[in-house]
Amino acid sequence: xxxxxxxxxxxxxxxxxxxxxxxxxxxxxxxxxxxxxxxxxxxxxxxxxxxxxxxxxxxxxxxxxxxxxxxxxxxxxxxxxxxxxxxxxxxxxxxxxxxxxxxxxxxxxxxxxxxxxxxxxxxxxxxxxxxxxxxxxxxxxxxxxxxxxxxxxxxxxxxxxxxxxxxxxxxxxxxxxxxxxxxxxxxxxxxxxxxxxxxxxxxxxxxxxxxxxxxxxxxxxxxxxxxxxxxxxxxxxxxxxxxxxxxxxxxxxxxxxxxxxxxxxxxxxxxxxxxxxxxxxxxxxxxxxxxxxxxxxxxxxxxxxxxxxxxxxxxxxxxxxxxxxxxxxxxxxxxxxxxxxxxxxxxxxxxxxxxxxxxxxxxxxxxxxxxxxxxxxxxxxxxx
Amino acid sequence: xxxxxxxxxxxxxxxxxxxxxxxxxxxxxxxxxxxxxxxxxxxxxxxxxxxxxxxxxxxxxxxxxxxxxxxxxxxxxxxxxxxxxxxxxxxxxxxxxxxxxxxxxxxxxxxxxxxxxxxxxxxxxxxxxxxxxxxxxxxxxxxxxxxxxxxxxxxxxxxxxxxxxxxxxxxxxxxxxxxxxxxxxxxxxxxxxxxxxxxxxxxxxxxxxxxxxxxxxxxxxxxxxxxxxxxxxxxxxxxxxxxxxxxxxxxxxxxxxxxxxxxxxxxxxxxxxxxxxxxxxxxxxxxxxxxxxxxxxxxxxxxxxxxxxxxxxxxxxxxxxxxxxxxxxxxxxxxxxxxxxxxxxxxxxxxxxxxxxxxxxxxxxxxxxxxxxxxxxxxxxxxx
Numbered sequence: 001x002x003x004x005x006x007x008x009x010x011x012x013x014x015x016x017x018x019x020x021x022x023x024x025x026x027x028x029x030x031x032x033x034x035x036x037x038x039x040x041x042x043x044x045x046x047x048x049x050x051x052x053x054x055x056x057x058x059x060x061x062x063x064x065x066x067x068x069x070x071x072x073x074x075x076x077x078x079x080x081x082x083x084x085x086x087x088x089x090x091x092x093x094x095x096x097x098x099x100x101x102x103x104x105x106x107x108x109x110x111x112x113x114x115x116x117x118x119x120x121x122x123x124x125x126x127x128x129x130x131x132x133x134x135x136x137x138x139x140x141x142x143x144x145x146x147x148x149x150x151x152x153x154x155x156x157x158x159x160x161x162x163x164x165x166x167x168x169x170x171x172x173x174x175x176x177x178x179x180x181x182x183x184x185x186x187x188x189x190x191x192x193x194x195x196x197x198x199x200x201x202x203x204x205x206x207x208x209x210x211x212x213x214x215x216x217x218x219x220x221x222x223x224x225x226x227x228x229x230x231x232x233x234x235x236x237x238x239x240x241x242x243x244x245x246x247x248x249x250x251x252x253x254x255x256x257x258x259x260x261x262x263x264x265x266x267x268x269x270x271x272x273x274x275x276x277x278x279x280x281x282x283x284x285x286x287x288x289x290x291x292x293x294x295x296x297x298x299x300x301x302x303x304x305x306x307x308x309x310x311x312x313x314x315x316x317x318x319x320x321x322x323x324x325x326x327x328x329x330x331x332x333x334x335x336x337x338x339x340x341x342x343x344x345x346x347x348x349x350x351x352x353x354x355x356x357x358x359x360x361x362x363x364x365x366x367x368x369x370x371x372x373x374x375x376x377x378x379x380x381x382x383x384x
Numbered sequence: 385x386x387x388x389x390x391x392x393x394x395x396x397x398x399x400x401x402x403x404x405x406x407x408x409x410x411x412x413x414x415x416x417x418x419x420x421x422x423x424x425x426x427x428x429x430x431x432x433x434x435x436x437x438x439x440x441x442x443x444x445x446x447x448x449x450x451x452x453x454x455x456x457x458x459x460x461x462x463x464x465x466x467x468x469x470x471x472x473x474x475x476x477x478x479x480x481x482x483x484x485x486x487x488x489x490x491x492x493x494x495x496x497x498x499x500x501x502x503x504x505x506x507x508x509x510x511x512x513x514x515x516x517x518x519x520x521x522x523x524x525x526x527x528x529x530x531x532x533x534x535x536x537x538x539x540x541x542x543x544x545x546x547x548x549x550x551x552x553x554x555x556x557x558x559x560x561x562x563x564x565x566x567x568x569x570x571x572x573x574x575x576x577x578x579x580x581x582x583x584x585x586x587x588x589x590x591x592x593x594x595x596x597x598x599x600x601x602x603x604x605x606x607x608x609x610x611x612x613x614x615x616x617x618x619x620x621x622x623x624x625x626x627x628x629x630x631x632x633x634x635x636x637x638x639x640x641x642x643x644x645x646x647x648x649x650x651x652x653x654x655x656x657x658x659x660x661x662x663x664x665x666x667x668x669x670x671x672x673x674x675x676x677x678x679x680x681x682x683x684x685x686x687x688x689x690x691x692x693x694x695x696x697x698x699x700x701x702x703x704x705x706x707x708x709x710x711x712x713x714x715x716x717x718x719x720x721x722x723x724x725x726x727x728x729x730x731x732x733x734x735x736x737x738x739x740x741x742x743x744x745x746x747x748x749x750x751x752x753x754x755x756x757x758x759x760x761x762x763x764x765x766x767x768x
Contacts, residue, residue, distance in 0.1 A: 001484075020516070022516075051443055052438070052443075053511075054436070054438050054508070054511055056515065057507075057510075057511055057515045057519065057520070058511055058515045059435055059436075059464060059466055059511040059512050060464070060465060060466035060511070060512045060513075060628070060754055060755050060758055060759065062465070062625065062758075062759070063625045063626065063627070063628035063754070063755075063758030063759055064514060064628050064629075064758075066625050067627050067628055067629075067632075072625055072626050072627040072628070073624055073625055073626060073640070073641075073644055074624075074625055075623035075624055075625050075645075075759065076465070076625055076759065077463055077464070077465050077472045077475075077476070077623075077759075078463070078464040078465065079461055079462070079463065079464075080443060080444070080461070080462040080463075080464060081444060081446070081460070081461050081462065082443055082444035088461045091461075092461070092476060092479075095476075095479055095480055095483060095485050096479055098483070099479060099482070099483025099484070099485065100385070100483070101479050101483065123441075124438070126441075127437075127438055127441055127442055127443040127444070128443050128444045129444075130448060131440065131441045131442045132404070132406075135441065136441070239459035239461075240457055240458075240459055241446065241447045241450055241456055241457055241458055241459050241460055242447065242456050242457060243447070243451050243456040244444070244447035244448050244451055244456070245448075245451075248451075256457070257457075260457055261459075370444055370447070371444055371447075374444055374446075374447030374448075375444065375446070375447055375459065375460065375461075
């Protein structure tokens with residue numbers, strides 16, 4: 001297996017895009033290739049994620065992006081795994097490059113749903129859940145994660161302030177991220193005063209619907225021995241699944257797929273959680289960040305909320321979590337999210353994260369969940 | 385790169401499915417695993433294709449299929465490349481297994497659109513084309529392929545009987561395929577008397593909308609040294625793209641992506657077209673089969689129609705083409721099509737093709753096109 005790097009990365013500002021998904025994806029892909037000091041003709045495979053492209057009446061978007069980049073002959077494929085689509089695309093790119101099937105590959109994730117009304121966008125999102133047993137019966141993600149949040153609170157007796165601390169921290173980080181959807185801090189009082197969406201989840205427990213596009217370039221070390229920016233060495237690229245529908249799971253206070261993917265990743269990278277300097281985790285709802293930190297082994301079960309209240313996971317804390325602002329405040333354009341986590345880690349490694357720069361950038365982890373955990377990807381990145 | 389085999393394969397009868405896509409996919413996947421003499425727990429990665437799963441309100445279908453198979457922890461991903469989705473999924477499975485990232489992988493393609501009306505299904509299909517420049521302006525695939533057919537006829541002066549011979553041959557083959565959508569032969573008179581759909585294409589130039597599911601199991605030779613059935617050795621797995629929208633192409637009498645993928649595949653397998661014993665090609669419209677045979681180098685430009693009239697490509701001819709009945713008559717459930725071509729080659733290699741059995745099964749080629757050729761996959765299979 002060849003040593004494989006992330007050598008370039010770019011994102012647009014998450015929120016509401018005026019341009020189409022294909023236009024945004026092409027523009028951001030070009031910026032990522034530029035940041036790597038490469039040209040489009042160096043790309044040998046394109047992996048696109050655009051789970052709900054049909055909302056723009058467009059499937060098969062890879063050839064359109066490659067044509068815009070001037071490389072129409074390059075093979076492309078679209079990779080879908082609900083909200084973990086572009087981390088799954090990164091995994092495919094990793095396998096192609098590490099396995100010697102390509103020297104350089106492009107991963108680009110994009111989603112645009114803002115032209116739809118809230119009912120229609122919610123319906124698209126809900127397709128990541130189990131239609132027959134969940135979404136057909138009216139379940140959407142706020143309700144499903146509210147079920148997880150209720151179970152978590154019941155089991156661990158945690159207080160609303162612990163969930164609130166996640167929201168306050170991630171909004172504070174996003175306020176220092178010029179590409180974030182929400183760029184203003186909130187207070188705990190704002191959190192506690194916000195309306196209930198699906199009990200116990202309040203408005204500020206929930207990530208927004210965002211449009212957005214993010215891209216990364218993956219290359220073999222031997223292809224680019226002197227990269228234009230400090231690369232991320234892919235120390236682990238691991239994925240796992242779990243029972244998709246929640247009513248058949250043995251536990252509702254954690255995600256089995258996170259645990260399985262995390263164990264695989266730590267084994268592959270030959271590191272322990274204590275060695276990780278900072279993380280981007282999948283905080284589609286505040287409880288998701290808390291569960292992720294526990295499932296990945298960073299805190300004992302029931303302790304991650306308290307640690308958040310204590311500032312351990314602040315961008316200047318002992319273990320910064322979601323310095324980008326996370327899905328919660330940076331935004332969650334479904335298929336761009338996994339790639340965007342890697343863009344943040346790339347910016348942090350290169351010292352370009354401005355006010356949200358974390359103190360140590362030796363080893364970082366990205367954790368991306370599909371739906372309520374039917375799928376999970378964990379990547380670990382280190383330095384040359 | 386490890387020697388990699390197709391060790392199991394199964395399909396259902398194409399046409400109209402009463403069950404849901406996830407149910408059909410799970411059932412067929414289990415049959416494919418059975419045919420390999422394996423159990424679900426032997427599968428290490430699942431690659432699903434289901435381009436228009438949203439028509440059933442279901443994205444993220446991999447975890448549902450894996451859960452039905454009793455292997456929820458196994459990672460899954462959905463692969464989309466319009467009508468070439470499941471051959472693109474096979475390519476990913478090949479890369480994982482040949483590269484040593486998995487010992488055995490499942491590829492399952494499924495599509496169900498028959499619960500929609502024709503306008504809605506046509507709209508889904510058309511999303512494989514370029515929305516901004518083609519489908520938004522009313523172009524659907526019969527119209528786009530009619531443009532290719534007009535250009536072909538004009539350049540080569542070919543007669544309607546040449547397109548008709550493709551339809552007659554493929555219906556004759558499908559009549560001997562118990563899994564085909566259409567199981568009755570047609571005559572040239574029936575073809576010539578059928579209504580014009582998009583001039584010059586008649587009803588019998590066009591493949592049907594079909595529901596269907598097909599699955600194959602890919603494994604490393606060393607994982608399964610004594611397979612339960614005669615395996616297909618994957619001699620080549622190649623993909624290419626081209627300018628997606630037709631108005632920007634240099635030629636309309638062939639598909640650049642087919643030529644590029646074909647050249648890659650022949651180079652990888654180290655064989656010449658003359659060594660191939662039979663083929664499954666992408667005949668979504670009759671002209672597509674003719675162009676494919678020329679683009680792949682089996683006949684000089686303008687000669688494949690005449691060869692079809694002369695019986696060269698009949699199932700008992702010198703170079704059998706689409707012994708399964710092809711998309712034209714076996715049916716075209718978008719994301720199941722690429723895998724179904726491999727199912728046919730597996731049955732032919734194992735001598736299970738009944739009345740449509742081809743005389744020689746040493747080397748076979750599968751050719752699968754995305755939309756009007758924005759993507760193309762070519763696989764070449766040989767014997768141990």
